[in-house]
Amino acid sequence: MFSAVVRSVALALFQGDADPSPPRSRWLRFRPPRWQPLAGHVDLVQVADILVALLLFGSTFSQFVGWNDEAKLPVDDQLLFLASAAFSLPVALRDRWPLGAWRVAVVLLPSALWVIETIRPGPGDPPYTAAMTVMYVLVAYSVAARCDRRITIVVWVVGALAAWIIHPDSMAVVTVIVTVALLFGYNVRVRRNATARLVEEERRTRLAEGAQAVLEERARIARELHDVVAHHMSVIAIQAEAVPLKAAGDPVQLEAGLAEIRSLSLEAIAELRQVLGVLRDQDGRTDTAPQPGLDRLDELVSNARAAGLTVRVGRPEPLGPLPPAVGLSAYRIVQESLSNVMRHSPGSTVTITVEHDGHALRLRVANAGGTAPGGTEGAGQGLVGMRERAALLGGTLEAGPVDGGGFQVTATLPIAVAATEETT
Template sequence: MFSAVVRPFALALFQGDADPPPPRSRWLRFRLPRWQPLAGHVDLVQVADILVAYFLFATTFSQLVNWNGGAKLPVDDSLLSLASAALSLPVALRDRWPLGAWRVAMVQLPFAFWVTQTVGTSYPPYTVGLAVMYLLVTYSVAVRGDRRITVAVWVISVLTAWIVHPDSMVLVTIMVTVSLLFGYNVRVRRNATTRLAEEERRSRLAEGAQAVLEERARIARELHDVVAHHMSVIAIQAEAVPVKAAGDPALLEAGLAEIRSLSLEAIAELRQVLGVLRDQDGRTDTAPQPGLDRLDELVSNARAAGLTVLVGRPEPLGPLPPAVGLSAYRIVQESLSNAMRHSPGATVTIAVEHDGDALRLRVANGGGTAPGGAEGAGQGLVGMRERAALLGGTLEAGPVDGGGFQVTATLPIAVAATEETT
């Protein structure tokens, strides 16, 4: 308990230190031109403190000289100069060392009081310069000092006023209290502003991290769609080519050439997806993303893999926002890949409808002519649903009667176009 009471006074008088000054605006701190003999920065706050200190020195010295002329025991002018300098020095120090300035003020107060009492016995021991100096210094302590230090400074100031001149103690207490409260209020507001700025910075960092995660998820979906589709086609082609060739070198060569073409197409799409990650300058990949204008390529690859694909779509399809076109392309691509893996040789029906407000897709396949592969992890369906949800659309997928599977998606066009323009 005793330590908790004594600690604030120890911090104020000996051990404590103030916070560093807040960052100056470019109007208050600027660099001198190179042609100036004095290099470095000019801090207008410190310049103002020096000017105020000089003004206090001049006015205090003039006042003491006037008092000294009528004093019964006049003192030497050098002591008046020293007292005036002692009363003005803390103002010049208060920006760099607020607590140090207050300690200097407290140390020199007995000498200043002795001088004022000696040359001005009919006056209270306070000059205008001393009052201004002390209020400025206590304000700086409250702005840059800990709350415990501020309380200790207030207690010491009140006790000093009671000891030096009890009759003026109430007025001194009020003035010091106002100065400290005003400085403390400024400190609280600055701290709140700093915390708010820090929270905003953290929010921006969190938003950036979220954007990175979303971009990684987007790239993961793109990679899944590209790899799953092309690898499925290549695997089926590699299995079917020897059977179709039946020893015919020409057919075997044509089948291998088609596999090579599919492999190069897959590599090109992978490079397009990963290009932004490999760009050392942070540039984004500007290569066009696939859309429904490349639907015929998907159909050709699926037919080459043994599927019977029937396509129904309006001619012309009409312009689509890039995000809608890409999502529709990936949904059809993933649906065909699933049909290849789980229903080899099946008949697939693709229906595309475009009514101006939304794009509707339906990809349905019947049962396959051969056993399908093992069940996957379901990431393809998750990716398709995420693509539709990001555009504000819906996607439904599930088995149908007869052993087939159907995917139905509705992708709003107006919403996607608005988001891209913004």
């Protein structure tokens, strides 16, 4: 406790410093015209402080000279000058160095009080003048508004003790005046700090939102890349393995199989270019090429059958118009489901069911056990991506093994919600 008190007193008298001056509005701080001899910016607050300081100095010195002429024990003019500076110099310094201004006032006030007690008529009255009151109130406010709370408390204690020592009868009035000035300044400091914290929080929020948007965009691009690469590469890998066996030395069938692989490779490259087009665009323009939808379901089925799967499709004819977001998500979900079947259950039978009732699109991709051993387990990003696609549209997706072996993916994608979001 004692060390904390000593630390606070040391901060107020020797070690402490004030916060920087708060930023001014353009009405209080401006750059003068070029033809003016003044350099830099003009701060109207500091100009006002200097004018007030000159006014206090002139009025106080004139008052002291008048008292000195009437006194029986006149005081030297240099002391009158120093006493007048005690009421004006702290005001001139209070904006740039508020704590330094208070220290200057504490050092110079004893000489000013001695001069007042010596030459002022009417002994016994409180040795306070209007200039002294104005000076100390302004300086105390500046200290409370720009310094640590511990320093403000020390300033209040010093002011109260000085009032009790100088003139005990007026101590209550002086303490109230100093307290009001300090409380007002402290309230301003609290509000400034709260505003600064709010601005900093808003800045951090904007940065966080920007970072989140970047992560979401990365996730979207990664999801698109995964769907494109996983599907096409799976088909190409199976085709590359099956074509030599199927051709059995027949150059015609071998050539046809290689042409099919080439066609799949070109299709994969085209979709990759479409996904990455926005990243290459310096102006941030999006690729205007149409995104795939369920109208290309037959291509997925054809590729899957070419890879050795038996695929059955059940869908209404005609399917009806779908919002682009729903069509793309449905296409990617079916594409990823078929890719998983190719990797984990090659040679199996797949049933694709598409239902559309005007309110929601329902997909079901189910497969029985494969006729050949499946590949290694993946990282599970395909299922995560499918669930994210459904969730972004306000839909649901369930995936898991079924009785008797096999796997099933069921997705429900709302249509009305997606259409509304695209319109807005």
